[in-house]
Each structure stands twice: as C-alpha cells, then as structure tokens.
Amino acid sequence: MATGGSESGGSETGERLQKVMAAAGVASRRVSEELIVAGRVKVNGTVVTTLGRRIDPENDVLEVDDSVVQLDASKQYVMLNKPTGVVSSMHDDRGRPDLQSFAEQYEERLFNVGRLDFDTSGLLLLTNDGATANVLAHPSFGVTKTYIATVRGSVMPGTLQRLTRGIELEDGPIQADRAKLVQASGGSSIVEVTLHSGRNRIVRRMLDEVGHPVTALVRRQFGPLHLGTLKSGATRELTKIELGQVLTLARPKSERT
Numbered sequence: 001m002a003t004g005g006s007e008s009g010g011s012e013t014g015e016r017l018q019k020v021m022a023a024a025g026v027a028s029r030r031v032s033e034e035l036i037v038a039g040r041v042k043v044n045g046t047v048v049t050t051l052g053r054r055i056d057p058e059n060d061v062l063e064v065d066d067s068v069v070q071l072d073a074s075k076q077y078v079m080l081n082k083p084t085g086v087v088s089s090m091h092d093d094r095g096r097p098d099l100q101s102f103a104e105q106y107e108e109r110l111f112n113v114g115r116l117d118f119d120t121s122g123l124l125l126l127t128n129d130g131a132t133a134n135v136l137a138h139p140s141f142g143v144t145k146t147y148i149a150t151v152r153g154s155v156m157p158g159t160l161q162r163l164t165r166g167i168e169l170e171d172g173p174i175q176a177d178r179a180k181l182v183q184a185s186g187g188s189s190i191v192e193v194t195l196h197s198g199r200n201r202i203v204r205r206m207l208d209e210v211g212h213p214v215t216a217l218v219r220r221q222f223g224p225l226h227l228g229t230l231k232s233g234a235t236r237e238l239t240k241i242e243l244g245q246v247l248t249l250a251r252p253k254s255e256r257t
Helices: 017-023 029-037 130-137 157-165 202-209 240-250
Strands: 041-043 062-064 067-069 077-082 111-113 120-127 145-152 167-169 172-174 178-185 188-195 214-222 235-237
Touching (some): 017 029, 017 041, 017 062, 029 041, 077 240, 111 130, 120 130, 130 240, 157 167, 157 178, 188 202, 188 214, 202 214
Parallel strands (some): 120 214
Antiparallel strands (some): 062 067, 077 120, 077 235, 145 188, 145 214, 167 172, 178 188
C-alpha cells in the first residue's frame, strides 16, 4: 500500500514521473513536465513540482488535477448496457443468458461490479480490477445509482416525498436520495429515482410499496458513470476522464484530499 511523505521522499530506483505519466497516456513527456511544474500532480497525496522525482508505478498513487491515474495497463474497465433477460453473472447454472458473451470480446478476464435484476436493464461495470470492484460494490460505501422506472398509475408529489422521507420495507427502512416525476400519461408514469442502497430489487420494492408497481426499469447512472447513448447490449471502455473519476471514488476516504 502506498504511503504519503514529502516530495523529496520519492524512490531513487523507480521511474521518472513524467515518463510514467506519458506511458499512462496522461500527456506527452513535455506536457507532463509542465503539469508537474504547475503543481497539478500528486504522488501519494503530496504535490510534486520537481522533474527529478521518481515513483514506483506498482505501489505509488498518482493523481493529476485530483483525479487518480491507473498505472497498471493490464486493468480494464468496460461499461455495458445490460439488456433485460440477462443474468448478472458470468455463468448461469440454469442456462439463462449471462454476461459472458459481452465480456469474452476483451482480452482480460472481466467480472461484473454489483448486479442488475434479470428484468432490469442499464449500466453495469465490468472490470478485472478486484480492489476497485470490491469498494464500488460494497453496500457500506454507498455509491449512488440513478434509475428510470416506468410504473403503473399517476405518481403524485406526495408519493415522491414519501420516497425521499423514507418508507418501511420488510427488511428495514429505506429512503431515496432524490425522486422526481419525468412524465405521466395514459395511466402510467416515468419516475427518476436516485439512491445509494444496494439491497436486492430495492427500487421495485420501494415503488410497489407506495402503490406504483414497476413495469420497466433502467439504471442510467452508477456513481460518476452515465449510460449516455450506449445502445442496449453494447459495451465500451471507459474514457480516461471516467476512469479517473471511478478510481478517485474508490480510494479510501482517509486517503482523499
């Protein structure tokens, strides 16, 4: 695990910082040097402004503009727009469609971060970075997720307030961080719900409890990641900006500045 320290406390046997930055795709060596001199680079939480600094890419944490940079090129991070009718598992014992067909096109062996219900579509993150995946998926970490739910009936403002104030379910109280009506017509409504709970089928159970059973559910956002225009069943690798946001979010709170 990387440790903090003064700028002069860097490794004398590691690689030059600007070389590591260039290899990681941050910028060219010349531009990386400019970023260092400008005070926009941190190693293990400490700002580095000298060009002679060396680091250990396997153990040190590099940040540029307060965003963590992945220095391990073997790590992959893939966004999937999971279709309905697919199990959130790399192998299903019952022979149902699973995630393997989406992951097999990538060289590294990927696995899913968290789950989406069989009948729920939307954003699912696939990766081979176990440490980051464990943090993002752990319920206590509280990564926010935003869902678009199509429900039966016309949702009233008071119902949205109930969701954000909190309701009681069979496994304990729960409340949404945000809930808003997107559209209501023809005896159905579209509701956007944001929450940080990872409990099983939680959005469906919440809306059912307030009298609006879900007929369709899509996860549009997971932490800093947005589904955008990614088509159902399609995958793409995270952009460098998205990856930096994910890695920064996954850092222990004690290491964030």
